[in-house]
Amino acid sequence: MEEYAERLTVPWWLWLPGLGGAALLAAEIWMGSTGVRAWLPFAVLLPLAVAGLWWVGRIRVRVAGGELYVDDAHLPVRFVADVVPLDVSGRREVLGVGADPLAFVVQRPWIGGAVQVVLDDPADPTPYWVISSRHPTELAAAVLAARDAAAVGGASR
Structure with a gap:
């Protein structure tokens, strides 16, 4: 699904x-x-x-099967700590001077919105992902819903 x-x-x-x-x-x-x-x-x-x-313009962003896919990269949602929808100024701030060089960024300048996916994976040095999105609030809600569904499914096993 x-x-x-x-x-x-x-x-x-x-x-x-x-x-x-x-x-x-x-x-x-x-x-x-x-x-x-x-x-x-x-x-x-x-x-x-x-x-x-x-x-x-080939990049696809999708949330499916308990994972966030951005082009060829994928992230299991169980490692997501938080997701923050960003507008143009928020994206500029996150990608500005104080940006972490280890962050995973897929940014398209013609798309104003983005999401910041904060990670909680001790084995991964990547602190967060920043992904351009035309619908950042919907993407953030989908990632958080998938994370919550994965947590409930993992707890019941």
């Missing part, structure tokens, strides 16, 4: 400058030439720009 799922896609308005920049660079390379130089820059750079923008 999946409690929460989100994909950190690139918004449509960032595709415009990305593709525009690739087209401008292709036009610079073309510069009125004939033959292969007339079409090759467009055939190469525009698909590369599309692939790059898709790749940057």
Whole structure:
């Protein structure tokens, strides 16, 4: 059962400058030439720009099966001490000058919100995770609910 799922896609308005920049660079390379130089820059750079923008927005965040998944990383929720939803200023503060260098961070600048997942695992030196989210309160609630469900399930065994 999946409690929460989100994909950190690139918004449509960032595709415009990305593709525009690739087209401008292709036009610079073309510069009125004939033959292969007339079409090759467009055939190469525009698909590369599309692939790059898709790749940057591929990150998935989900809570399922008692774990928090962020792209390829996963965290069993039993190690979660607390989850704090962050707005833009809170995210800036957590990732600012006082940030712990051992923290696990998946941050997308075009997404304003984030969550800070404080860990309680003596075997792991990572103090917390900071994960961008368009819906930080829902993500925080899903992680805490999964943690509480895992604690109840673990206590009854």
